[in-house]
Amino acid sequence: xxxxxxxxxxxxxxxxxxxxxxxxxxxxxxxxxxxxxxxxxxxxxxxxxxxxxxxxxxxxxxxxxxxxxxxxxxxxxxxxxxxxxxxxxxxxxxxxxxxxxxxxxxxxxxxxxxxxxxxxxxxxxxxxxxxxxxxxxxxxxxxxxxxxxxxxxxxxxxxxxxxxxxxxxxxxxxxxxxxxxxxxxxxxxxxxxxxxxxxxxxxxxxxxxxxxxxxxxxxxxxxxxxxxxxxxxxxxxxxxxxxxxxxxxxxxxxxxxxxxxxxxxxxxxxxxxxxxxxxxxxxxxxxxxxxxxxxxxxxxxxxxxxxxxxxxxxxxxxxxxxxxxxxxxxxxxxxxxxxxxxxxxxxxxxxxxxxxxxxxxxxxxxxxxxxxxxxxxxxxxxxxxxxxxxxxxxxxxx
Amino acid sequence: xxxxxxxxxxxxxxxxxxxxxxxxxxxxxxxxxxxxxxxxxxxxxxxxxxxxxxxxxxxxxxxxxxxxxxxxxxxxxxxxxxxxxxxxxxxxxxxxxxxxxxxxxxxxxxxxxxxxxxxxxxxxxxxxxxxxxxxxxxxxxxxxxxxxxxxxxxxxxxxxxxxxxxxxxxxxxxxxxxxxxxxxxxxxxxxxxxxxxxxxxxxxxxxxxxxxxxxxxxxxxxxxxxxxxxxxxxxxxxxxxxxxxxxxxxxxxxxxxxxxxxxxxxxxxxxxxxxxxxxxxxxxxxxxxxx
Numbered sequence: 062x063x064x065x066x067x068x069x070x071x072x073x074x075x076x077x078x079x080x081x082x083x084x085x086x087x088x089x090x091x092x093x094x095x096x097x098x099x100x101x102x103x104x105x106x107x108x109x110x111x112x113x114x115x116x117x118x119x120x121x122x123x124x125x126x127x128x129x130x131x132x133x134x135x136x137x138x139x140x141x142x143x144x145x146x147x148x149x150x151x152x153x154x155x156x157x158x159x160x161x162x163x164x165x166x167x168x169x170x171x172x173x174x175x176x177x178x179x180x181x182x183x184x185x186x187x188x189x190x191x192x193x194x195x196x197x198x199x200x201x202x203x204x205x206x207x208x209x210x211x212x213x214x215x216x217x218x219x220x221x222x223x224x225x226x227x228x229x230x231x232x233x234x235x236x237x238x239x240x241x242x243x244x245x246x247x248x249x250x251x252x253x254x255x256x257x258x259x260x261x262x263x264x265x266x267x268x269x270x271x272x273x274x275x276x277x278x279x280x281x282x283x284x285x286x287x288x289x290x291x292x293x294x295x296x297x298x299x300x301x302x303x304x305x306x307x308x309x310x311x312x313x314x315x316x317x318x319x320x321x322x323x324x325x326x327x328x329x330x331x332x333x334x335x336x337x338x339x340x341x342x343x344x345x346x347x348x349x350x351x352x353x354x355x356x357x358x359x360x361x362x363x364x365x366x367x368x369x370x371x372x373x374x375x376x377x378x379x380x381x382x383x384x385x386x387x388x389x390x391x392x393x394x395x396x397x398x399x400x401x402x403x404x405x406x407x408x409x410x411x412x413x414x415x416x417x418x419x420x421x422x423x424x425x426x427x428x429x430x431x432x433x434x435x436x437x438x439x440x441x442x443x444x445x446x447x448x449x450x451x452x453x454x455x456x457x458x459x
Numbered sequence: 460x461x462x463x464x465x466x467x468x469x470x471x472x473x474x475x476x477x478x479x480x481x482x483x484x485x486x487x488x489x490x491x492x493x494x495x496x497x498x499x500x501x502x503x504x505x506x507x508x509x510x511x512x513x514x515x516x517x518x519x520x521x522x523x524x525x526x527x528x529x530x531x532x533x534x535x536x537x538x539x540x541x542x543x544x545x546x547x548x549x550x551x552x553x554x555x556x557x558x559x560x561x562x563x564x565x566x567x568x569x570x571x572x573x574x575x576x577x578x579x580x581x582x583x584x585x586x587x588x589x590x591x592x593x594x595x596x597x598x599x600x601x602x603x604x605x606x607x608x609x610x611x612x613x614x615x616x617x618x619x620x621x622x623x624x625x626x627x628x629x630x631x632x633x634x635x636x637x638x639x640x641x642x643x644x645x646x647x648x649x650x651x652x653x654x655x656x657x658x659x660x661x662x663x664x665x666x667x668x669x670x671x672x673x674x675x676x677x678x679x680x681x682x683x684x685x686x687x688x689x690x691x692x693x694x695x696x697x698x699x700x701x702x703x704x705x706x707x708x709x710x711x712x713x714x715x716x717x718x719x720x721x722x723x724x725x726x727x728x729x730x731x732x733x734x735x736x737x738x739x740x741x742x743x744x745x746x747x748x749x750x
């Protein structure tokens with residue numbers, strides 16, 4: 062789960078990490094009044110969207126840049142007026158962009174050095190790992206590729222937690238003098254505590270700035286949370302911003318379906334994540350493009366199948382639907398019933414190719430045949446993918 | 460011979476009174492697995508299907524029934540605790556089916572398990588089956604057939620597809636293991652391959668991987684250095700977009716790492732036959748066996 066920068070900033074601040082002064086604004090007037098309250102003569106305005114690359118992005122109406130630096134509260138108001146209600150497009154948002162409903166107005170900080178600091182999960186060791194680099198303010202993946210020795214990875218024992226010597230080691234690597242380790246160590250411990258307490262999957266502070274005055278400040282931060290653990294953090298759940306999410310993804314989440322919108326035109330409904338991925342691969346091998354990843358899960362009910370089917374039918378980019386089920390826990394006759402009731406309440410507008418195998422497959426196939434619905438059966442995996450590709454391109458399947 | 464489970468395995472089911480727990484305990488029993496006990500706190504003294512005694516704790520169940528394997532269906536928020544309870548009671552094989560356990564919980568559990576000699580399979584996995592002898596998990600039993608192909612996989616339904624393709628060609632399986640789709644889990648692909656390689660009854664190995672993490676690469680390195688048996692592999696997610704979690708929490712390409720391409724190359728370098736599509740696994744197995 063993702064949250065906005067201003068929310069990440071508030072969480073970090075309450076954990077004890079120093080952040081620049083500022084606040085979130087939802088109107089130009091509010092932005093202006095926040096600026097008037099800040100004791101500085103240079104302000105940063107940052108559009109709040111769930112995507113990176115904002116500085117180099119542009120708005121739908123041509124206005125340039127999701128991050129601006131200005132001198133007066135009046136200019137803060139003007140720039141905010143351009144941003145709010147507009148749509149920001151960056152290299153991470155896709156061509157449709159993300160709507161901007163708020164901006165973060167903050168003091169502009171005089172920076173001496175820009176560093177990188179993150180805490181993520183290291184899968185191989187099964188431990189949290191602190192990732193640090195003196196090359197902050199840029200994409201860490203680029204640093205990892207070009208200059209891997211510029212990155213320190215310090216693995217933390219999950220039972221012991223971050224030890225003081227580790228915090229010192231990281232701080233020294235980040236170039237702090239041995240007499241000035243206190244502030245960075247305190248910040249690192251605070252960030253680690255936040256990572257653990259809130260079940261984060263990532264705490265990334267980039268850049269972590271050393272100001273000309275010598276303060277250590279989190280200038281920008283990105284927090285991600287483990288979806289499996291959100292149930293025990295109601296305060297995090299409440300930070301969810303549906304306007305930043307694909308409406309198809311939201312509808313799917315409501316029915317506990319595992320859905321990811323993609324760019325193609327073949328809708329897929331599959332049980333099991335691995336099989337769903339392999340089905341996308343099959344469609345592309347057959348020369349088509351999938352419209353989505355959709356895993357209805359191993360134990361889907363008839364209601365979930367119906368909901369999944371409605372979701373695919375409602376997507377205007379879908380030109381054909383491929384259903385690929387290996388019946389284990391999810392029996393083929395249950396699947397067939399779900400599809401039949403979905404088709405009855407919502408007559409199909411695109412060809413539907415059904416390939417099923419496994420538990421009660423004969424009953425399932427019989428139900429579909431007897432329903433009289435215009436479903437295209439397929440036995441083999443490749444055959445199913447090829448039929449779906451043909452149907453989506455308007456050619457008649459068998 | 461087989462790997463980890465056989466006809467002598469004595470299974471207890473944690474969460475046996477829940478909806479999935481009772482359904483699958485029943486299915487395992489029907490398949491022929493010795494289901495000797497169930498555990499649900501505050502339900503001790505009752506019986507499951509009038510035959511299987513239920514206990515309040517795993518320790519009680521073990522001392523009364525000599526159970527040596529556990530299958531866990533406890534809800535995600537309590538599943539980490541259930542795994543630790545099983546380990547502490549001396550259970551040697553723990554199969555955690557539960558999906559959606561918080562990563563932090565699994566991180567602590569995995570480290571705590573280093574103190575024990577038990578094997579954890581999963582979580583978020585289909586389980587393990589030695590066809591005709593013992594099924595611990597949620598896989599449909601009838602698609603399997605006793606034989607000599609060992610199967611290991613990160614995904615449930617993909618395993619079923621592979622097993623089905625093998626069975627349809629008249630071959631059978633020695634043991635099939637689903638290690639699970641979570642980023643932090645117990646048994647790794649490599650360790651499973653080690654077990655299958657050491658098993659004289661396994662003549663060939665099928666390893667099914669997917670994007671994310673580096674377990675396939677690690678297994679490939681082991682195969683290159685040590686494995687003499689033919690190995691067939693398939694990697695799902697070649698066309699998955701980077702940065703998106705493809706259903707399994709562990710199936711994500713991040714920072715250019717964990718791509719299908721890198722895994723396929725590592726496997727091919729290790730002399731593994733990599734099936735081009737899911738459809739080709741059975742065919743590759745036949746070729747690997749010279750049939």
